[in-house]
Amino acid sequence: MKYAIIGAGLAGLTAAYELRQLQPDAEIDVFEADERIGGKLYTVPFESGRTDMGAEGFLAFRKDATDFFETLGLKDTIVAPSGLKSLFYCGGNLHAIPMGGAMGIPASSKGLEGLISEETASRIEAEKDQPGIDWQPGKDMSVGKLVRERYGDDVVDHVVSSLLGGVYSSSADDLGIRATIPQLAAVFDKMVAEGEKVTLAGAVEKLDAARAKMREAAGDAKPKPVFGAFKDGYAQLYEELAEQSGAQIHLDSFISGIKRGPGGFRLEKAEGVFDRVLVTTPAPTAAAQLRTVSPEASAALKNVKLASSVVVGLKFDSAEGLPDNSGILVAADEPGVRAKAFTLASKKWPHLAERGGALVRASFGRFGDDSLVRANEDDLVDYALDDLQKITGFDGRAAGLSEIFVQRWFGGLPCYNDTHLETVAAVRAALESVPGIDVAGAWADGVGIPNVIAGARAAAARLVK
Ligand SMILES: Cc1cc2nc3c(=O)[nH]c(=O)nc-3n(C[C@H](O)[C@H](O)[C@H](O)COP(=O)(O)OP(=O)(O)OC[C@H]3O[C@@H](n4cnc5c(N)ncnc54)[C@H](O)[C@@H]3O)c2cc1C
Structure with missing residues (x-):
């Protein structure tokens, strides 16, 4: 069987590896437009050591992922974080991130002192007495819209958008509840099914209670770290996947379309005829590639918008004066600060602290506003240093800035808005009538x-059938 995989990011390389396991004699060709593999995983050779400038961690409680890394032989390369807390920067001050809640959506105003007004605090406390939310089971709703309506703007702008933005590079207004906080959507569904009045505080309270129960069941067991990372960066993963897949990887191979013809599928701008094709490119590219074989899937995919960001990696000779925290999330409406977040990487990850000095990643850019992503490199470094000093007091220039790396991620993340899941379902439904073609990846x-x-x-498992 001959397989073509378009895109050598994590999805494409994982699928290539998996196909090899499922069908050892398969012929697998991976076509990658870039001159390197990895996509949004990108480990850069800093003089002080290999450093991630795209994704830097993963959710370590996902056993399916950690088992997969173990199968690849990468168990000993996985490292745990320091456990230092992250902070919010809001109203010119640093604040602890409130415990509990659903991506910053609280069940009560407790712990939000200094982050929200007294009026908002009273609204949160009284929310359960309001008429219920008109929640449609199975459907979705904008996170920002709902939280603004039920609690008030400052919960969204100071807390929820910062937390969700750290994952999706989009504000809460541009993200769907089911798409990004599915556990909350599931509680809403259940409340409707049981004829209960649907309120935000009531639903988040249920989530907090379920979590408390899990903690109780775990007893004295030491809580496991939420995140993990690769000691020498994600290159350890993507290089291993590429190697173990035994696939033929074609770099600098931009694929513009797929055609179905006698004997199988052909890729525009590539040699060969294939029995199966897996598309793992970002949504707008996938839309273009699928337009001939599935105009319906292609049309649906055009609904997916992308959010851009830029990561500025800064290596300092000294860490003196840098707070003992893993990172800082900046409130979405904070005046006079351009950065949206700082990862104090050498505080967050002990293996990076061992390199000496300090490593900081500053992130800029939100959905709908690319201006900072397009700013010139010197300006971005200045913005990062100025904002870091303003927020933490750490004078990066005085600490000795020995290495800089600026990585722009145009369209780096798909926007999981309140129609995203419907779009994905429509694409999958359309592709059912085109046997031999499948899709995977972040969108x-x-x-x-x-x-x-x-x-x-x-x-991969579907494709071998
Ligand atoms: C800045 C940033 C930080 C992140 N941090 C984290 C994190 O800490 N933890 C976490 O879990 N997730 C994180 N993510 C998300 C995660 O990295 C991505 O969701 C994931 O890597 C996406 O993998 P993918 O294979 O779906 O897509 P991609 O990595 O985008 O791969 C798609 C590939 O297709 C190629 N391609 C595009 N067009 C064509 C074409 N026409 N022909 C051939 N090839 C083409 C691209 O060059 C690319 O290599 C982060 C993302 C970003 C942008």
């Missing part, structure tokens, strides 16, 4: 590393 399966891996493995 199809979820943006987190474990989701992308699970989606790509499932796609």
